[in-house]
Amino acid sequence: MFAIKEKITKEMIVNDAIKMYPNTIGVFSKFHIDSCCGGAVSIEEAAKRDKADLDALLKKLNEAANGAD
Helix, strand or coil: CCCCCCCCCCCHHHHHHHHHHHHHHHHHCCCCCCCCCCCEEEEEHHHHHCCCCCHHHCCCCCHHHHCCC
8 A cells, every 4th residue: 555645745735735726615614614714824723723633634634635546
């Protein structure tokens, strides 16, 4: 089994991740990350603000981003 290539990092801005990988919007929604008014912050900041598990969020985001290939 191959490891998922990390395309999305905790430093990336939420809105930038969505622009690059539109299919990640569902992941942000599942983790209750505000990608509308609160999307101008890093994924790490958004996870802290919205009390989401950062590691789980990044894993799911990268799975979604890699599925876009």
